[in-house]
Amino acid sequence: MNELERYSPVIKRFQRRLKNYVEKGPTPGATMSVVTSAGPIWSAGFGHRDLAKSGMVDTQTIFQIGSTTKFFTALSFMLAVQDGLVALDDSVIDYWAEFSINSRHGPKEHEKITFRHLLSHRAGLPREPRIGGNFGNEEPYTFEEAVESVSACWMIAPVNDRFYYSNIGMDIVAYILQHVTGMTYPNWTKKKLGAPLGITSLRLGSGEALKEDNVAIGTETGRHECEFGASEDYGCGDVWIGQDDLAKVLILALNEGRYNGKTVLGRNLFRQIIRPHFVKDRGFNYGLGVDIYGGFNPRILGHGGGSIGYASTFYWIPDYDIGVSVQTNREDYSGEKKNPHNLGLEIREQLLKTHSVSLTRKQPQEFLQEYVEAPLIDDISKLAGFYAGLWNNTVLVTYKDGKLYWHDQWELTPKENGFILPSGNSVRFNFKSKKSRSPYSVTYVGARYPVAELNMFRVTPKEPTPNAPPLDSEQTEMLPGIYKATYYGIEPTFNLAKVDDGQLYVQTIYGIRPVYPHESVKGLWFLPKGETVTFDGKDELWVENCRGVKWVDPVTELKMLVETNPGHRLLQKWVLSQIASHLATLGRKKEAKEVRTIKNKI
The missing domain is CATH 3.40.710.10 (DD-peptidase/beta-lactamase superfamily)
Incomplete structure (x- = not known):
């Protein structure tokens, strides 16, 4: 044949x-x-x-x-x-x-x-x-x-x-x-x-x-x-x-x-x-x-x-x-x-x-049954931290009340030689030797394509040094907001910045992340995975080399577009959902509600 x-x-x-x-x-x-x-x-x-x-x-x-x-x-x-x-x-x-x-x-x-x-x-x-x-x-x-x-x-x-x-x-x-x-x-x-x-x-x-x-x-x-x-x-x-x-x-x-x-x-x-x-x-x-x-x-x-x-x-x-x-x-x-x-x-x-062959892949349960040499961990709080992996994802593992959480929200339940997520996917922390006291990476095994077996290495963010410039009052006032940006020069996307108790956070595609200041350069911060955030002191915020310009009054502009240019890209429903979500994150709930109303009328 x-x-x-x-x-x-x-x-x-x-x-x-x-x-x-x-x-x-x-x-x-x-x-x-x-x-x-x-x-x-x-x-x-x-x-x-x-x-x-x-x-x-x-x-x-x-x-x-x-x-x-x-x-x-x-x-x-x-x-x-x-x-x-x-x-x-x-x-x-x-x-x-x-x-x-x-x-x-x-x-x-x-x-x-x-x-x-x-x-x-x-x-x-x-x-x-x-x-x-x-x-x-x-x-x-x-x-x-x-x-x-x-x-x-x-x-x-x-x-x-x-x-x-x-x-x-x-x-x-x-x-x-x-x-x-x-x-x-x-x-x-x-x-x-x-x-x-x-x-x-x-x-x-x-x-x-x-x-x-x-x-x-x-x-x-x-x-x-x-x-x-x-x-x-x-x-x-x-x-x-x-x-x-x-x-x-x-x-x-x-x-x-x-x-x-x-x-x-x-x-x-x-x-x-x-x-x-x-x-x-x-x-x-x-x-x-x-x-x-x-x-x-x-x-x-x-x-x-x-x-x-x-x-x-x-x-x-x-x-x-x-x-x-x-x-x-x-x-x-x-x-x-x-x-x-x-x-x-x-x-x-x-x-x-047609070749009498089945495509198989490692399943989460099988992965956790594999034998690995690892130290006995009596303090799982040492497993908490940032882990960076494919495709530039940064996973935050947190420790609260004796439990570990994936992305700070899904509980990791101990099983075999690792942990199980509510989705059924498995997680195992990897150590360089049985004497190690903290992992160098975490391996994630998903139940569905495309993720089969994925390693994410532990990342230690460079914490601010004593000489690092803190947020001053001007930055604290000017930084928070939505910054209108584009990808491929045309399509809309947004940078978002918020300040909480003197800590600057920015929105990435993997969630809101804290950023850490450079020890001497004012207006320069680093995400846990190492990418940069820069602020020009006026209205430009660059997140991971994506330039955003501060959007002071999105609701007024969107209402104007509905009247003058209803086919505008900013009036796509998925874009309006993103804008409303960002406004809610910033605590601007009235504006978020108005944007959702605009979306529902389109």
Whole structure:
């Protein structure tokens, strides 16, 4: 039986489901492919390129693939290694003499950063630069300006201290490839990766991609088209490509660097990409620009992607010669059942069943029954603290009245060699030896994809020193509030600051966190995970390098928009919910109620 015959019944079912999801669900357009090492088995496109239904999606329609781009960056870098232009353990400073970044870990800490650190997210860099990246800017910027803005940032940790997902780190790799190859990064990638695979739809940067006729326009919720400022974040998330060509990259991966019988990237170099490079990364399961989905059997490799208005599922199962890719021009599927990316995950189990194989994964209860050498803990209060992990999540474990709480709210119940959460997920604290008195990390095992086994390392925030400047009366009065910000230069998001008993707190996507002042620089604070918060003393608050401008009277502005511009982005229901929640957090309950009233009338 050939693979087409083997997989045909499964593919027919999923083709019908994908068509139904697009026609009757909230996704304007989607593409999907299934491949083996021998070539494509199936590829299809459904729906429309935009909400105006100006054109149909096909398998050559270009979509942005977000962080799936990072796999392309790793391939492009290793192709330069293959040509003898650079090496994994070369230092960044050797190729970019002007490279600098602020650091609390020594003035020359950045000189230790190698390409292996960058591609493994272990360079101690922040997630985003001051220009570009996820947050972008309202003003146009170049790729070079975005990367060079790292000089205004701060390192979040010493080099190789821990995994910390960094978009700017991947962009630095692409930036330096321009120096060592003598070509622009897009041209290098097209020449060395695209041309040998016969790829014609590859574009890098929205400026180049959006000039094409057959390009999908991203939507936030499938009902609201995104507006795009020019982006050129080549290394971290700005590859645009059609499904037929994306499938060719999957075929290359299944052949470990070969395509159509020819070597594009040597097998040994390719295998460097798909393995963890640091012992401490057990549980992070990341190679060089690629996820290694830990806890699954058989093993799965790949990299998902999400960007403004687009989402990408991209993985391969090497032991059974299966590759799957899904693209959509919708990013957020919160609460939606008709999610094409769920189909992309479900189909792997059905394809494996044709081989009489079940996809299994470590379950929370099994994890807690594993034998581990650990000290007897007579004081569980020592387990409390901050733990940082994938994807830059910071978990706060607190101790109250003899009990531990996860994220300061869910009780951790002792069981076997760890703890159980109310959700059924398990947590185990890890120690370097039986003599240790405090853990160096915590491992979390979830019952559902995508989290299988996840390590989070203990982080000790740098507490304020005696010389650290406290909040003065002016800062205490001026700082609290909502700060209007954007990501990708267009879409609304918000920074939030509040002061409680002289302590400054800011809102992050993981909750409200305390921040700690720099010992000498006024208006500079650090989150527990190491990212920065800066205040200009007037109306700008930067949180994790995202610039926000203070929003003094949101209710009046929103009411005006209802009358003058009812289609404005700030009047999306999910945005209004966020605004109301932030106002309530600040104790501005009357304004929060008014915003909810506006939301309910839309």
